[in-house]
Amino acid sequence: MENLLVLIPVALGLGLVGLIAFLWAMKSGQFDDLDGAAHRILFDDDDQPQRKV
Amino acid sequence: MTSSSCRHCGGPLPDGCDDGFCCRGCEGAFALVEGLGLEQYYSRRSVDPAARPLRPDDDAARIHDFSAHVVMDANGGASLNLMVEGLHCGACVWLIESLLNRQPGVTWARVNMTTRRLVLRWRAGETEPGAILAPVLAVGYRAVPFDPERLGDQTQRQEKELLRAMAIAGFAAGNVMLLSVSVWAGHFSYMGPATRDLMHWISALIVLPAVAWCVRPFARSAAAAIRSGRTNMDVPITVGVILASLMSLWETVNSGHYAYFDSAITLLFFLLIGRYLDSRARGRARSAVEHLLALDAGAVTVVEDDGTQRLLPPHKVAAGARVLVAAGERIGVDGVIVDGSSDVDTSLLTGESVPAQVAAGARVFAGTINLSAPLRLEVAAVGERTLLAEIVRMMEAAEQGRARYVALADRISRWYAPVVHVAALATFAGWTLTGGAPWQVALLYAVAVLIITCPCALALAVPVVQVIASGRLLRQGILVKSATALERFAETDRVVFDKTGTLTLGRPELVEDGGWTADDLALAASLALASRHPLARALAAAAPMARLADGVTEHPGLGLEVADTGLRLGSRKFLGIDDDTAAGPELWLAGSARPPVRFAFTDGLRADAAQVVADLKAMGIAVELLSGDRPATVAAVAGQLGIAEWRAACSPAGKCARLAELAAAGARVLMIGDGLNDAPALASAHVSMSPSSAVDVSQTAADVVFQGARLAPVLETLAVARKSRILVKENFMLALGYNIFTVPLAVAGLVTPLIAAIAMSTSSLVVIGNALRLSRRSG
Numbered sequence: 001m002e003n004l005l006v007l008i009p010v011a012l013g014l015g016l017v018g019l020i021a022f023l024w025a026m027k028s029g030q031f032d033d034l035d036g037a038a039h040r041i042l043f044d045d046d047d048q049p050q051r052k053v
Numbered sequence: 054m055t056s057s058s059c060r061h062c063g064g065p066l067p068d069g070c071d072d073g074f075c076c077r078g079c080e081g082a083f084a085l086v087e088g089l090g091l092e093q094y095y096s097r098r099s100v101d102p103a104a105r106p107l108r109p110d111d112d113a114a115r116i117h118d119f120s121a122h123v124v125m126d127a128n129g130g131a132s133l134n135l136m137v138e139g140l141h142c143g144a145c146v147w148l149i150e151s152l153l154n155r156q157p158g159v160t161w162a163r164v165n166m167t168t169r170r171l172v173l174r175w176r177a178g179e180t181e182p183g184a185i186l187a188p189v190l191a192v193g194y195r196a197v198p199f200d201p202e203r204l205g206d207q208t209q210r211q212e213k214e215l216l217r218a219m220a221i222a223g224f225a226a227g228n229v230m231l232l233s234v235s236v237w238a239g240h241f242s243y244m245g246p247a248t249r250d251l252m253h254w255i256s257a258l259i260v261l262p263a264v265a266w267c268v269r270p271f272a273r274s275a276a277a278a279i280r281s282g283r284t285n286m287d288v289p290i291t292v293g294v295i296l297a298s299l300m301s302l303w304e305t306v307n308s309g310h311y312a313y314f315d316s317a318i319t320l321l322f323f324l325l326i327g328r329y330l331d332s333r334a335r336g337r338a339r340s341a342v343e344h345l346l347a348l349d350a351g352a353v354t355v356v357e358d359d360g361t362q363r364l365l366p367p368h369k370v371a372a373g374a375r376v377l378v379a380a381g382e383r384i385g386v387d388g389v390i391v392d393g394s395s396d397v398d399t400s401l402l403t404g405e406s407v408p409a410q411v412a413a414g415a416r417v418f419a420g421t422i423n424l425s426a427p428l429r430l431e432v433a434a435v436g437e438r439t440l441l442a443e444i445v446r447m448m449e450a451a452e453q454g455r456a457r458y459v460a461l462a463d464r465i466s467r468w469y470a471p472v473v474h475v476a477a478l479a480t481f482a483g484w485t486l487t488g489g490a491p492w493q494v495a496l497l498y499a500v501a502v503l504i505i506t507c508p509c510a511l512a513l514a515v516p517v518v519q520v521i522a523s524g525r526l527l528r529q530g531i532l533v534k535s536a537t538a539l540e541r542f543a544e545t546d547r548v549v550f551d552k553t554g555t556l557t558l559g560r561p562e563l564v565e566d567g568g569w570t571a572d573d574l575a576l577a578a579s580l581a582l583a584s585r586h587p588l589a590r591a592l593a594a595a596a597p598m599a600r601l602a603d604g605v606t607e608h609p610g611l612g613l614e615v616a617d618t619g620l621r622l623g624s625r626k627f628l629g630i631d632d633d634t635a636a637g638p639e640l641w642l643a644g645s646a647r648p649p650v651r652f653a654f655t656d657g658l659r660a661d662a663a664q665v666v667a668d669l670k671a672m673g674i675a676v677e678l679l680s681g682d683r684p685a686t687v688a689a690v691a692g693q694l695g696i697a698e699w700r701a702a703c704s705p706a707g708k709c710a711r712l713a714e715l716a717a718a719g720a721r722v723l724m725i726g727d728g729l730n731d732a733p734a735l736a737s738a739h740v741s742m743s744p745s746s747a748v749d750v751s752q753t754a755a756d757v758v759f760q761g762a763r764l765a766p767v768l769e770t771l772a773v774a775r776k777s778r779i780l781v782k783e784n785f786m787l788a789l790g791y792n793i794f795t796v797p798l799a800v801a802g803l804v805t806p807l808i809a810a811i812a813m814s815t816s817s818l819v820v821i822g823n824a825l826r827l828s829r830r831s832g
Contacts, residue, residue, distance in 0.1 A: 004248070008255060012228055019224040026216060036166030039143020043097075 061086075062108040062193065063100040076597045079108060082192045089188075091151055098144035107139050107193040122198035123182060130160065131177040135186075137169050138195040149189055156185045171196060208332070215329040218267040222322040225263035226315070229256045230810075233315040237807045246308060253305040256314040264298050267321045270328065286466040286512055289473045293503035294321055300500045303493065311497070316504045316809045323817050324512050331516040353385040354378070356429070376430045378423045387440055388430035390415050395609045396586055398422040400553045400728065408587065420729045420748055424586045426609035444705055444750065447733040460537045461781060462515040477502045480800050490802075498802040504809055505799040506792055513817055514784035517824040522777040525828060530745075530760035531770055538756035540781075541740035542774035544721045548669055548767070549712065549738070551726030552680035552690055554746060556662050558762060559727070561587055561638055561654035563595040569642075573650045577642045580605050580613045580622040588640050588654055589613070589622070612640070620644040658693065665764040666694045672771070675720075679703050679711060681730050708734035725767060727751055742767065773827070780827055784820045791816040 025031065057066055061079035074080040086092055100106075124132050140146065146164045149171065153162035158179035164171045175185060186196055232252045239249055268291060275287040294317045301312035354362050356375040370376065370386055378384050380395070394412035399421045408424055411417060417430065418440045477499045484495035523533040533539060550556050569577075578596035581589035583605040593599065602620075607613050612623010621628050621643055628641045630649055638656075643649035669676050678699035680687045687701035700711065712734050715722050724731070724738030727747035735741035735754040743755035752758050759766035795812050798804050 004251075008232075011231065012255075012259070015224055015228050019220060022220050023217060026213065026220070033165040033167045036143070036146055036164065039146065039166065042143060043147045 059108075060095070062106045064106045064108065076108065077600075078193070082107075085188060085191055086148070089152070089155060091148060094144050094148045097147070099142050107141070107145075125177060129177050130174055131182075132161075132172065132174040133182055133198055135171040135173065135196040135198050137164060137171050137189075138197075139193060140164070140166060140169055145194075148192070149194060152188045152192070153185060156180065156188075159185060170199075212329070212332050215270060215325060215332060218270060219322070219325040219329050221263050222267045222318060222325050225259050225267075226318045226322040229259055229315045229318055232256050233806065233810070236312075237805075240310070240805075240807075249310075250305065250308050253301075253312045253314070256312060257302055257305050260314040260318050261298060261302065264294060264317055264321065267318075267325060268294055271321075271324070284467070284470045285463060286470060289470050289503065289506070290320070290324060290512070292474075293317075293500070296496075297500050297504055300497055304497070307493075311806050313500065313504060313806050313809065316806055316813065319810065319813065320504065323813075327513045327516040330520040333520075370432055372432050372434060374432045376432055378428045378430060380423060380426055383420070383422050384417055384428075384430070385419055386430070386432045387416070387418050387434045388432045390417060390428055391431050392429035393426055393609070395426040395428050396424040398424055398587060400559060425584055425607060444729055444732055447705060447709065460515075461540055465785065473503065473506045476506060476796065476800070483800075484802070494802075498799070501802070501804045501809065502796065502799040505795050505804060505812065513820050514788050514824075515781055517821050518777045518780045518784065518827060521824055521827045522773050526766075526770060526773055529766065529769060531766045532745075532758045532760075533756070533770075534758065535756040538740060539770075539774040539777055541721070541756070542723065542770055543778035545674060545723040545740060545771065545774075547675040547677065547715065547720045548723045548725065549677045549679055549715075549734075550696075551724075551728060551731045551734075552678060552682055552687055553656065554727040555725055555731075555744065556678070556690060556694065556764070557656040557658050559656065559746060561591045562657040563591055564653045564655050566653055569650045569652060573642060574652075575599055576620070577622050577640070577650075577652060580615065580620065580642075581640075583607060584613055588638055588652075591654055592622075592640060592652060618644060620647070658690070659762060659764045661763050661765050663694050665768055666696060668768055669771075670695075674771075679708050679734070681728070703730075705730045705733050709737050712737050723767075723771075742770070776827055780824055784823055787819055787823065788816060791819075 058064060059066055059075035059079050060073040061083040062075060064075050066073070066075050072080070074083065086094060122133055126132070137149065143166065146166050149164050150162050153159050153173065156175075158175045159173070160176060161172065161174035173182070173185065175182075189196060232255055236244070236249055236252050238244070239252075271287045271294075272291045274285065275291040278285040278288060297313040297317040301314050301317070303309075304312050353370050354377045355370055356362055356377050362377065375391065376386060376388060384397070390411060390413050392413060394410070396408040397411050397417055398408045399418070411428075416433065417423075417428070420440075480502045481492075481495045481499035484490040484498055485492050488495070490498075519536070519539065522539055526533055553559050563574075574592070574596050578593050578599035579602040581592040582599060582601040584590070584607055602615055604615050604617055605613055606616060608623070608627065611627040612621060614621045614623075622640055625639070625641055628643050628649060630641055630643075638654040640652045640654070641649050642652065666676050676696050676698070678687065678691050678694075678696045680690075680699070680701055681703055682701060684701035687699055691697075691699040700707075703711070708731065712722055712724065716737075716739065721739045724734050724741045725743065726732075726735055726741075727744050729748050729750055731743070732748075732750045732754045735743060735751055740757075741755045742757040742759065743751045745752070745758050745760040747755070747758075757770060759770070791812065795804070795808075798808070
C-alpha cells in the first residue's frame, strides 16, 4: 500500500501539469484562431515567399 | 483554374472573354499579385463558394476613417484592428499577411481566420494606414476598422470563464474518478477503512476547491432567479452540488462508507460542457452578425464652417451641421438638401424599388443611398427625432408588446425544480420522522435524491440539440441569434414576406427583351460606367468588359451624356421621347444618328423564391406578402409566386398592425424582411428572419440572419427547427424516464455513489447520442 503514497501524488502532479499547461495556453491565446493555425502550417514561408525565377 | 472561370476571382467568365478575366478590376488585381511574386496564391487557395468572391469593386475606395481607430503606443508604434471580408481559405490569410509585410514600416500583420480580424502594427510617422492597406483592398478584400473594446468582449470573457471552469472540473473529475473507482472496488474486496478514508480525504482536497470555483456560473444564475422570485434549473443544481460536497465532507470526517465527491464534480463537468457549447455556438452566430454590421457601418462627412471636412459617427453630428454625401454613399442623417440634385434609393426605408429624384429643399432620410451626384445637406434632426429613431421606438414598443416567450426548458424547470426540492425534503422528513433513521443518514439519502434528479441529462437535453442545430445552420450561412428562435420557428404556421430585397434581390437586372443588340449594350455600358445609379450599374454589370467612354458627364436625376458625340443615356424625359407605352424601370440610349433604344430592368426574384413559396404551402404554412412598394409591382410579384394574400403600400405601422391582427387571430407568424420599414414588424412577429443584406436595425431585430442570394435557408431553418423540437422532446422523455426509474431507488436509500455515477453518465450519453442524430444532413 505504500506505493499509493508515491503513485497518487505522481498522478495528481501530472494531471496538474496538464491543467496548468492548458490554462496557460488559453491565457496566451493559443486557442484564439483554431482555423487559421490549421492552415498556417501549410505555408512555411509566411514572411518571405520564394520568388519563382 | 479551369478556362471557364476568372483567373483572379474564380467567378464564371462572361461570354466573349478570352483573356481569362471577368472584369478590369480582376485583371489589375492579378497583375498586382503577380508583380509582387505572390502568384503561388492562386495554386494554393480553394475558393469557398459561400464567401464573397474576391472581386475588387469600385467601392474599394469607400472612405474609411482609419485615423479614428488607430491606437498609438509610447514607442512610436501604431496599431489598428480591422475586420476583413472576403477570406476564402488559409491562402487568403497568407496573401494578406504577405502583402502587408512587404509594405515599408509594417512591424506586425496577423489575420485571425476564425474571427476574420486583422491586427496591424506599424511605425507611426513612416507610413499611413491607408497606404498600407491599399494593395489588400485592390486585390478585392474589404477591411473595416473596429473598436475591439466594444465588440463581443463581454461574451468572450464569459466564454473564457466557462472554459476555464470546464478545464478545472475536468481535471478534478478525472482524478477523483480514479480514486472513486478504487473505493468502489474496495467495497467488494479488502480495502481497509484507513485507505478508504485516505482516498476520501484526497478526493475532498481536490473536489472542494474545484466545486467552489466551478459552481459560480450556476450559483450566480440561481441567485438571480431566487431574487426575482422565480426558480430555474440552476437552483437544484447549485443546492445539490453544494449539499453533496458538504455531506461528503461530513462523511469523510466521520470515516463513513460513501462519499459523493465524484458525483458532485462530474455533474458540474457535464453541465459546464453543455453551457460552454451553448455559449460558443450562440457567440459565433452573434460575432458573425457583428462582423456583418461593422462592415456596413458608415461615418458622416461633416463640413465645418472653415471648409475643413471631418468624419464623425452619425450620432455625434449636431442638428444644423452641414454634411457632405458623396455619390454612392449611404446617407447617415435626416436632413434637407442645401445644394445639389441627385437620385436617392429609398428601398430600404420604404420598399420602393425605383429611386426617387431629389433636389435642393427636399428632405432625405437616414438609411437611404445617394446615387448619382454629391449632395450637401443641412442636418434636420438627430437622435430621438429622426425617422430612424422613430422606427426604432416603434420596434421597441412592438418588442415589449410581444408576450415574453418562455423557452420549453424553462417551462419544464418551472414545475420540475419545485418537484425536485419537495422530493428531497420528503425523503429527509420521511426517513427522520417515520423511518427512524438518524438525521445524517436521512440527509445522505436526500442528497442522493437531489443528485439523481439533478438534471444532468435534463440540462443537457436542450443545449446539445441547440448547439448541433445552430452549428449545422451556421455552416450554411444561417445565423441563429436568439436562444429560443428555433423553438419559435418550429411553431410557425404562417410566413409573411417583405418584397424588395427579400423575395427579390433588391437590385435591378437588365431584361433581355430583344429590343437592343450587343452593340447597343456595349455602347450604353461605356457611358453607364461613369454613374453609380443602380440602373446604370446594372447595365454596366451586364457588359463587364466595357471600357469607360471619354468625356462622359452626368446630369443628376436625368442621365449621362457624351458632349462631343451627342450620345445620351438616361430617362425618357432626358432624351425627349414621348413614347409611354411601357412601364417599369428603364434607360434609353440615343445619339444624333442613332434611333432610341430602350433597356428595361426588373428587380429579379431570388432564384428559388417560387420553389420556396410552393414548398412552404406544401408544408401547410400560409404565405402572405406585405410590401411598401406600389400595388402594380407587388401584384406582379405575388402573381408570379402564387401568393394569394398580399398588401401593397404598407407603412411600417401598417405592417405592425397587420401582424398584430394575425397574432390576435392565433397565427404564429414568421416575418421575413430586410428594410428599415420592416424592423418594427420583425420585432413584433412571433419569430423573424432577415437576409444579411438587410439594414443593421433589421438584422438586430431579427432572430435569424441568413446569408447568400437564395431563399432556401427559410426552408432549411424550418426543417431543422422542427427536427430539433422532436429531438428535444425525446430527450426530455429519456431524461424523465431515467428519473422515474432511479428516483424511487434514491428515496429508498438504495443508491450508492457507484449507481449514481453510472446512471448519470449513461443518461447523459444517451441524450447526447440522440441529439447527434441531428447532425446528419439527411436525418
